[in-house]
Amino acid sequence: MDLLLHLAIVIAIYAVFALSLNVEIGYTGLFNFGHVAFFAIGAYTSALLTLAGAPFGLGLAAGLAAAGLCGYLLSIPALKLQGDYFGIATLGFGEILRMVVNNEVWLTKGPMGLPGIPRPELFGLHFDTLPAYLALSVGMALATFAVLAFIVLSPFGRALKAVRDDETAAEILGKNAFRFKIKSFVIGSVFAGLAGVLWAHYATFISPGDFTLTETILVLLIVVMGGKGTFHGPVVGAVVLIFFQESVRFLRLPPEWTRLLGPLQQMVFGLLLVVFMVFRPEGIVREKGGRRGD
Amino acid sequence: MDSISYYLQTALNGLLAGCIYALFAMGLTLIYGVLNFVNFAHGELIMWGAYFLFLFMGDPFGLPLYAALLPALALTGCLGVAMDFSVFRPLRRANRLTLLIAAMGLSVFLRNAAQFFWGAEVRTYGLEITAGMRFLGLSLTAPQIAIIAVTILCVTAVYLLFFRSRLGKSMRALSDNLDLARISGIDTKRAILAAWVISAVLAAVGGILLALDTNLSPEMGVINLIKAFAATLIGGVGNLWGALLGGLLIGLAENLGVLFVSPGYKDAIAFVIMVIILLARPYVITGERSD
Numbered sequence: 400m401d402l403l404l405h406l407a408i409v410i411a412i413y414a415v416f417a418l419s420l421n422v423e424i425g426y427t428g429l430f431n432f433g434h435v436a437f438f439a440i441g442a443y444t445s446a447l448l449t450l451a452g453a454p455f456g457l458g459l460a461a462g463l464a465a466a467g468l469c470g471y472l473l474s475i476p477a478l479k480l481q482g483d484y485f486g487i488a489t490l491g492f493g494e495i496l497r498m499v500v501n502n503e504v505w506l507t508k509g510p511m512g513l514p515g516i517p518r519p520e521l522f523g524l525h526f527d528t529l530p531a532y533l534a535l536s537v538g539m540a541l542a543t544f545a546v547l548a549f550i551v552l553s554p555f556g557r558a559l560k561a562v563r564d565d566e567t568a569a570e571i572l573g574k575n576a577f578r579f580k581i582k583s584f585v586i587g588s589v590f591a592g593l594a595g596v597l598w599a600h601y602a603t604f605i606s607p608g609d610f611t612l613t614e615t616i617l618v619l620l621i622v623v624m625g626g627k628g629t630f631h632g633p634v635v636g637a638v639v640l641i642f643f644q645e646s647v648r649f650l651r652l653p654p655e656w657t658r659l660l661g662p663l664q665q666m667v668f669g670l671l672l673v674v675f676m677v678f679r680p681e682g683i684v685r686e687k688g689g690r691r692g693d
Numbered sequence: 694m695d696s697i698s699y700y701l702q703t704a705l706n707g708l709l710a711g712c713i714y715a716l717f718a719m720g721l722t723l724i725y726g727v728l729n730f731v732n733f734a735h736g737e738l739i740m741w742g743a744y745f746l747f748l749f750m751g752d753p754f755g756l757p758l759y760a761a762l763l764p765a766l767a768l769t770g771c772l773g774v775a776m777d778f779s780v781f782r783p784l785r786r787a788n789r790l791t792l793l794i795a796a797m798g799l800s801v802f803l804r805n806a807a808q809f810f811w812g813a814e815v816r817t818y819g820l821e822i823t824a825g826m827r828f829l830g831l832s833l834t835a836p837q838i839a840i841i842a843v844t845i846l847c848v849t850a851v852y853l854l855f856f857r858s859r860l861g862k863s864m865r866a867l868s869d870n871l872d873l874a875r876i877s878g879i880d881t882k883r884a885i886l887a888a889w890v891i892s893a894v895l896a897a898v899g900g901i902l903l904a905l906d907t908n909l910s911p912e913m914g915v916i917n918l919i920k921a922f923a924a925t926l927i928g929g930v931g932n933l934w935g936a937l938l939g940g941l942l943i944g945l946a947e948n949l950g951v952l953f954v955s956p957g958y959k960d961a962i963a964f965v966i967m968v969i970i971l972l973a974r975p976y977v978i979t980g981e982r983s984d
Contacts, residue, residue: 487919494919494961665801666809669800672797676795
């Protein structure tokens, strides 16, 4: 039972993470390969504040604000780059953020990580048991889904898609593509920060090793396999992939196998990305009105 | 060691690192020029090149360094071609996001395959450390002399190939305009194949030199991809000589930069340079090539 609750909580957190990336990759066509950085910023900000005695509400708000601010600051130089180059710039940012977390030991305790992050307490409610935490994370996931659906269905969301599909045409129609991309990137970063906050207070221990390129790949695969540019795709992807990843972890395997299991699982993830791109680039859930291959 | 020779030594080390980055960047920019996309799996060619040498030097082959070089370079060349055949050729007309994600997936697959076979730990070729050369108070080990010699050799070879041979001319034509090259009767398949082989071999040479001078690990690809990218940005994307120059500059900046910032941030310097260039010349890579 605890295993199922654990699975559901991790799925909910990754659904938030994937939905946030979908705003950028799916709806705006921004190839963000450093999304884990904003997850980490949210996690560390809230963890540090609550460990210093601040209430969870403040940690949460600061986590979202910090992720959004960093997203804004990165997006100004990075969005001057076209597609692929934006991808590498964000990849670089992800690596550098990990370097900062590793090196600024006075703040983050470096590779030692931050243990004992408190379970949240919000409006007098304690989320210190697994069912309670599940309620919190599912609630947050639903809220994320609703807010992002609202944004995407609004005129703003249609403008994002227009920028994605044909930037020049959008510019001719008077839309400032650069500004729309910045806003999309900030929104994505804020919700990635939310996923990070949820993760930190669930795991109660975070270290730089939790925020590697591997996490970015996982969330990218969730979005791409589920179906980028759709509402349900990232959620479907999160259910399928997190179920796969977490259930492998609970198999009772001899220890000499587990050393090989990590890389083997990543190989499968990498291969899935390639296979989906070659044979079904639109993912499991197909975008309505989207052309095949888009 | 007095301070002047300390600075000189640091600059020399920067130049050595820069030679290796230049080899990476030239391969990356070559594929960009010909096929117009950033090969995110280029770092994995660097890493596999180094591991192929490790493979042939260890059991069951046990070849000496010089004998193991040829099969290692040949296999990396094959890996480059295999990447194109299995992933990039089927996606030749796909949109950029699809291509980019496929390259990313390929990179994850290859990186973890290396970790699967050899483990995540940092390794060396286990060669004896030979006495270095010393002059003017500077020291230079045998692998470092090799770095300089091999880089000069590679750059000369690339120059001859690109500007003095028919194959090079067809590759340059492709890089200018793929469709125009095709209807002019250029064998585009052959030129693309050649570009992959050259790109992969340059990556392998650089990876092996780096591993000889320091060590090898499955993670060596990703971090060097970022540096190669920064180098191509400095030189103008698609420009071979720009990549060479950019690589040298990144190497120098990294090593001299450590005089001012903590060594923990050495790998961040290339990224910071990249951001400064983008802010100063925001439209440096909007598609116009300088060559």
